[in-house]
Structures are given as structure tokens and as C-alpha cells.
Amino acid sequence: MIGFLTGCGGGSGKSGDDGNVSLSGQQMRLFEGGNMLFRLQFRGQNVDVTKMETRTVYDGVYTYRFNGSANSGFLHITPASNSRSACCMTDVNISFDDSERSTGVIESGTITETGLDLDPSIDGVARPMAGWTCRVHRD
Numbered sequence: 194m195i196g197f198l199t200g201c202g203g204g205s206g207k208s209g210d211d212g213n214v215s216l217s218g219q220q221m222r223l224f225e226g227g228n229m230l231f232r233l234q235f236r237g238q239n240v241d242v243t244k245m246e247t248r249t250v251y252d253g254v255y256t257y258r259f260n261g262s263a264n265s266g267f268l269h270i271t272p273a274s275n276s277r278s279a280c281c282m283t284d285v286n287i288s289f290d291d292s293e294r295s296t297g298v299i300e301s302g303t304i305t306e307t308g309l310d311l312d313p314s315i316d317g318v319a320r321p322m323a324g325w326t327c328r329v330h331r332d
Contacts, residue, residue: 214261214266215235215259217237219329220232220234220330221327221328221329222329223299223322224325224326225326230244230246230325231243231280238256238257239254239257240257242270242280244280244306247310249310251272251278251280254273255271255272255273255280257269258271264288264289265287266286266289267286267287268285268302269283269284278306278311279308280304280305280306281305281306282302283303284302284303285299285301285303285322286299286300286302287299287300288300295328295329295330296326296327296328296329297326297327297329298325298326299323299324299325301323303319305317305319305320
């Protein structure tokens with residue numbers, strides 16, 4: 194995890210759309226309470242988004258942007274425009290707990306899911322992610 198915020202993995206060390214930090218070759222797991230809600234698998238400039246509750250892999254190509262500093266970072270995940278179901282994460286501010294940046298707490302940000310199989314009460318509704326935790330590791 195030493196290279197987490199300085200770029201690592203294959204390619205240019207650049208992320209999907211802003212050229213800042215690459216998370217390629219890493220996996221992030223997002224938890225609320227003790228429940229793992231999402232798994233994010235970073236590959237090159239793209240990220241695979243899996244909702245763990247239903248084992249749903251959101252379809253289409255997702256890009257990400259990660260802007261990092263010493264012990265924090267902002268993550269944005271954007272879905273493909275042609276996805277029938279989608280998951281968008283916006284302004285996800287992560288404060289890391291350790292020097293390796295392998296665990297952290299989400300201070301702010303929103304998640305918006307859309308799709309045919311979702312409960313209508315959350316379909317297309319931006320929900321806060323503050324208080325969620327994350328764990329990061331290399332594949």
C-alpha cells in the first residue's frame with residue numbers, strides 16, 4: 194500500500210479522467226457498520242463496481258478519478274452512459290487511518306444507484322456515504 198496515493202500498477206500511473214493518481218491493480222471494499230456493501234476493482238483507467246448484497250456487477254464501463262494528498266483523497270466513479278443499471282459515487286472524501294492507507298473512514302460523499310431491480314425508494318436518489326469505512330488492498 195505504500196504506493197497507494199503515488200500511482201502504482203500498470204500503465205501510465207494516471208487515473209481514468211484527470212491524470213492524477215492511479216489505483217490500478219487495487220481493490221477497495223466499502224462497509225457500512227459491519228456489512229460490506231460494495232467492492233471496487235480498479236483496472237487501468239476503469240473500475241468494476243459490485244454490489245455485495247445481491248452480487249450484482251453493475252454493467253458497462255466505469256471510469257474513476259482519485260485526487261489524493263498525504264492522508265486523504267477524493268474518489269469519483271462515473272458509470273457508462275449506456276448502462277441500464279448504474280452506480281455513481283460523487284465527492285467521496287476518504288480519511289485514511291494508517292500510514293499504508295489500507296483502511297479509512299468516508300467523511301462525506303454520495304452514492305446514487307439506478308436500475309430495474311432496485312427498491313423504488315432508492316432508485317435515482319443520492320444517499321450520503323459519511324460514516325462508511327473502506328479497506329484497500331492490492332490484488
